Amino acid sequence: MIFKRAIAKLRAQDWLAIVIELVIVIVGVFVGTWVANWNQGRESQAETRKMIARLDPTLRQVTDYFQSARTYFATTRAYSNTAIAGWRGDPRVSDASFVIAAYQASQIQTLGINGSVWSTILGTDRLREIDDPKLRTDLTLLMTSDYTQFDNAALDTPYRHNVRRVIPVEIQDAIRKQCGDRHDTLAVLTLPPTCKIAIPPADAAKAAAILRRHPELLEDLQWQIAAIAAFLDNIVPVETAALRIKRERDQRHTPGIR
Template sequence: MLLRRLTQHVKAQNWFAIGIDFVIVVVGVFIGIQVANWNDSRAFNARELGLLAELKSEIEDGIQLSKNRGDGYAQAAAAGKRSLSFPANDIPCGNDCWQVLVDFMHASQWQGMSIPRTTCDEMRRLGIPSARPIVEAVEAFYAQNLQIVQAMIDKPAYRSLVRQMIPVEAQESYWAICHQLKDGYESYALNCPRGVSDD
């Protein structure tokens, strides 16, 4: 319809009407582009908000995972101290050999400290979050985790040494009754039932 009207104005050489039609077309295209940009911006902002909620959840899970692994390392350290006192005392384990063995196994536990960062990587690929303070806080959080990961990358020699000395059947009993993996978190039972005889 607009094209037909424009053609009529050209034939009639009505330049004023042609100018008005041209302005209408330009304004219409401009408004259309602005509406499209506005819709894209709204969709992008909605996507950013959704990803920020996922990132918050990912970071909270990472904090909980780090805390649980830290608790595991604290248990391993306490077991290591008890293990060191056994040979230092130079006293046979008597009727408590199972607990000594459990301490040696607990002390040999090792867990990786890396935390997932899937949502963070996806957001950085998209160039979000758009707020610089959020980017800096998130990057600082993951940089701190990376430092911990680097410090814990090598498994201690003690781990393989002590596990080579403990009979397989005793290790199987330990894994069955003294170690638990629940929802991706390891925990170590301190007073687990006797798995093998003291002999």
């Protein structure tokens, strides 16, 4: 109808009316496109907010794990110090304490997720919907970090294998039963800072003698300590990014979304 009127007015050389009709058409198309894009943008933003909200359980798992890991490995380091003193013949370390510490120093815990978890929940396309560059950078870091540095292979050093080859299995069983890992939550493990189990003196003396016949284990333990120190350094960027995102979620219900 508009075009028919425009043709009629063109034939009548009604140029003002033609311009008005043309402007109406252009404005109508522009407004229609703008409204459609606006609605699409709102839907996209709403979906992105939902996806960021879905990150919460994984964020809590990661931040809880990293926090607990520091406490856990501070405990294994204390056991390591006692074991080192035992190998060096410190008279203040009893045979039983030496054996227990040598075993507990081999305990580890690792993070059971990888970068694909973040990509699956959020998706790379959604990152473009996030205005806040810091939030976008933090999410990108979580999605692209090398999580193999937090897995079992990063901490499963020769010490863990070798020391458990020589400590009698009965003593290992007793230590695990009374002083092994405690599951506070799915992501949080704790290790008792002390382990007072009754090992018969003769058995403790025999096990301690076996350990002292393997001084190379002291070198392995030093490697274990270094691997844990590197692990704790490596968690800092990922932990920092996760904590910032978590704080953003706590402070604002819709963080940085256009």
